[in-house]
Amino acid sequence: MKIGGRLNLLIMVPLLALIASAAVGYLALQRSSVRGDEYKALKMAQDLKADTAPPPANLLEAWANVNQVAVIASADGWTADSHAEIDEHMAVIEAARARFDSAMAYWAGQSLDPRVQARLVEIGGDIGDKFFADIDTQIKPAIAAEDTAALLAAVRGMEWRFDVQQTGVDR
Incomplete structure (x- = not known):
């Protein structure tokens, strides 16, 4: 492999890792944020318990x-x-x-x-x-x-x- 190819590979691998890390972080934040489905389900269960117990x-x-x-x-x-x-x-x-x-x-x-x-x-x-x-x-x-x-x-x-x-x- 030529030096230019190696340099491109050296730039692309960390860049792809950064993009993958950002995507995983975004998905985790969406699930755990106040507007996320996980939080809404937890809040609904908490409200249901408070209303019935x-x-x-x-x-x-x-x-x-x-x-x-x-x-x-x-x-x-x-x-x-x-x-x-x-x-x-x-x-x-x-x-x-x-x-x-x-x-x-x-x-x-x-x-x-x-x-x-x-x-x-x-x-x-x-x-x-x-x-x-x-x-x-x-x-x-x-x-x-x-x-x-x-x-x-x-x-x-x-x-x-x-x-x-x-x-x-x-x-």
Whole structure:
């Protein structure tokens, strides 16, 4: 090979490598950028999860299950089947309590805006703790005694705690 051919080869190989590298970089950037398909799919999955899962720092799931327990106890009375359903709902409430406590511990360690800190963590956390304490001191004993009136009274008495905690979450 002549010197001119070797020189052309010496120029062409790095130039082709540079073009290939730029093409691979462009494709990688398109996939991972905010406008890329990968990011859009990830964002859509994140939004879907946020829209369908109850937030852990919220009493909504526990409150819904407390109300289900009240409906089951008042509609079916205290049959073996209703006790089984109530036990299932109480297990969901305990899981919601664990998620709530974990979320409150997490957010208590974050540097939030003072108003958010007061509403969500301090007031909302305290109300949530009292809400779950009411479950332990009022709901569970009423279930154990099969006392529908006491159960319904306890649920009615807990509603304001849920409402107060919701105002902190909604803001």
